[in-house]
Amino acid sequence: MPDAASLPFVTVISTGGTIARHSDNPCDTVDYAEIGRDLGASHLLSALPDVVRARFRVREITFSQKDSSHMDMSIWAELARRIRDVLRESPDMAGVVVTHGTTTLEEAAFFLDLVLDEERPVVLVGAQRPASAISADGPANLHAALLVATSAQARGQGVLVVSDNEIHAAGSVTKASTYRLDTFRSPDFGPLGVIEGDAVCFARQVAARRRIGGDALERIAHDRPRVDICYSHSGGDGTAIAAFCAAGARGLVVASMLPGMCAPAESAALDAACAQGVAVVMSSQGSSGATLARQDLRQRGIMAAGRLRPRQARILLTLCLALDMPAARIQHLFDIP
Ligand SMILES: NC(=O)CC[C@H](N)C(=O)O
Numbered sequence: 001m002p003d004a005a006s007l008p009f010v011t012v013i014s015t016g017g018t019i020a021r022h023s024d025n026p027c028d029t030v031d032y033a034e035i036g037r038d039l040g041a042s043h044l045l046s047a048l049p050d051v052v053r054a055r056f057r058v059r060e061i062t063f064s065q066k067d068s069s070h071m072d073m074s075i076w077a078e079l080a081r082r083i084r085d086v087l088r089e090s091p092d093m094a095g096v097v098v099t100h101g102t103t104t105l106e107e108a109a110f111f112l113d114l115v116l117d118e119e120r121p122v123v124l125v126g127a128q129r130p131a132s133a134i135s136a137d138g139p140a141n142l143h144a145a146l147l148v149a150t151s152a153q154a155r156g157q158g159v160l161v162v163s164d165n166e167i168h169a170a171g172s173v174t175k176a177s178t179y180r181l182d183t184f185r186s187p188d189f190g191p192l193g194v195i196e197g198d199a200v201c202f203a204r205q206v207a208a209r210r211r212i213g214g215d216a217l218e219r220i221a222h223d224r225p226r227v228d229i230c231y232s233h234s235g236g237d238g239t240a241i242a243a244f245c246a247a248g249a250r251g252l253v254v255a256s257m258l259p260g261m262c263a264p265a266e267s268a269a270l271d272a273a274c275a276q277g278v279a280v281v282m283s284s285q286g287s288s289g290a291t292l293a294r295q296d297l298r299q300r301g302i303m304a305a306g307r308l309r310p311r312q313a314r315i316l317l318t319l320c321l322a323l324d325m326p327a328a329r330i331q332h333l334f335d336i337p
Contacts, residue, residue, distance in 0.1 A: 007057040008150035009093045011086050012142075014041035015079065016066040017101020019127035019138040029179070032130045038065035039131060044099055047131060047139045056146055059093075061086070068101025068108070068126075073224060073318065076111045077217050087118055095121035095149035099142065102126035102183065105161065106174050110312045113159035113170035113209070114319055115216050121154035124161050124170075128181050137164070137181050144195040151200040157192065158209045166191040169206045171336070174309050176287065187288035188307060189337075208336050210316070214323045225321040227251035229310050230270075231285070232262045238269025245272075251279040251317045255310040258284050260291045274301045279327070281317055281334065283310045293331060303327060306334045 014020055016038035023032035040062035045053065063079060083096050100108050109124045116122060125145035127138035145162040148154050159170040163184040172186040186192075193202035228244040230252055244252060252273055256262050260282050262270065270280050283305030284291045293304035305313040313334070320330045 004057050007055065009057045009059075009090065010095055010097060010146055010149050011059040011061060011090075011093060012041050012045060012097045012099065012146075013061045013063045013079070013082065013086070014039070014044055014099045015064045015068070015071070015101070017068045017099065017103075017105075017126050018130050019099050019101070019125070019141070020044060020065065021130035022132045023130050024132070026132055026134045029129045029133050032132070033067070038067075040065065041099070044131070044138065044142060047136075048143060052143050052146075056150065058146075059086070059090075063098075066101075068104040071101075071104050071108060073111060073220060073315070076108050077115070077220060079108075080112055080115045080217060083112070083116060083122055084118070087120055093120070095123065095154065097142070097145045097149045098122065098124045099138075100124050100126050102128065102163075102175055106170075106184075106309075107311050107315060109159050109161050109170040109173065111315050114212050114316065116159065117211070119156050121149050121151070121157065122159045123149045123154070124159065125163065128179060128183055140165075147195055147198060147200050153193075153200060153202045157202075157206045160192070162195070165195045167193040167195070167200070167202065171206070171210065171312070172307065174287070188290075210333050210336050212316075212319055212323065212333065216319045216323055219322040220319065223322065225250040225318055227253060227314050227318045227321065229253045229255055229314055230266070231255045232257050232266050234263055236263040236266040238263075238265045241266060241269035241273060245276060245278055249273075249278055250321050251281070251314075253281045253283055253305065253310050253313045253317060255285050256282055256291065258286045259289065260284055260294065260297070260304065270302065271300060279303070279317060279321060279330070281305050281313050283308060283313045285310075290337075293335075301327075303331050303334060307337060308334060
């Protein structure tokens with residue numbers, strides 16, 4: 001039996017979501033929602049077999065018991081501070097695992113990746129089936145996350161998402177399927193690596209991490225610019241765009257029709273928004289491929305989201321505006337693949 005002090009040390013922070021949800025019916029993988037009663041970190045860890053638990057020294061923190069649809073940037077900012085504190089308190093800690101609902105997990109991962117500047121891995125993990133389900137995927141996902149968070153190869157790769165034995169970068173991952181276990185995908189370039197048995201295998205490194213600099217957490221605590229997402233469709237008349245501007249939007253992310261097009265009245269409403277000083281970023285509804293800064297967009301003062309999906313683009317634009325960044329610097333951050 002190894003001495004506990006020699007085991008890889010990791011903190012597990014639970015926030016709620018399906019991975020922490022319980023239903024009296026083990027066949028219920030759809031109607032289990034009883035929001036507000038999610039299991040805490042110790043319950044999630046107790047579902048792991050003894051042989052797994054014996055291989056790690058784990059600090060458990062129950063941060064929240066929320067469905068991830070109830071999360072927002074102010075809660076993730078508090079979570080980021082907690083992660084930063086936990087890592088600073090324990091230089092011997094290998095990394096941190098955060099359990100999170102999958103509905104907004106990709107937003108949480110991207111936000112944390114932007115605001116945390118840590119070498120040690122921070123790994124987000126969720127589940128598609130509640131903890132009570134037959135063949136619940138939470139325990140295996142949590143085990144895989146513990147392996148990644150304590151892996152030397154995961155250092156310096158930013159925030160990672162582990163799901164269904166794959167490792168994804170925060171900037172590329174998206175939830176692609178409502179109920180399938182292999183829901184998290186990185187559409188253009190695929191996962192960074194896989195977990196096979198106990199082995200963590202990285203095939204490649206994160207290309208480049210987005211460094212936003214400044215104390216974004218401090219800024220958004222005092223003034224978080226309103227940024228809305230406009231979903232474009234044929235015949236769209238721009239009513240939503242005008243309404244967002246009237247509500248005080250300082251930024252708009254357009255979920256455009258591929259490869260970056262809007263209906264004429266939507267385009268006119270976007271031009272009016274730009275003329276009022278609203279920062280506009282063109283992204284797309286597509287599941288893959290970049291939205292490029294075409295000449296016509298540049299001429300109209302519209303930025304392009306590159307490979308970021310609309311919800312991730314909204315987070316980046318919010319932080320950039322909070323930090324008063326010039327448009328050229330914002331575009332540069334969007335251009336990172
Ligand atoms: N599978 C999931 O985690 C999705 C729904 C879940 N209730 C959540 O918190 O996001």
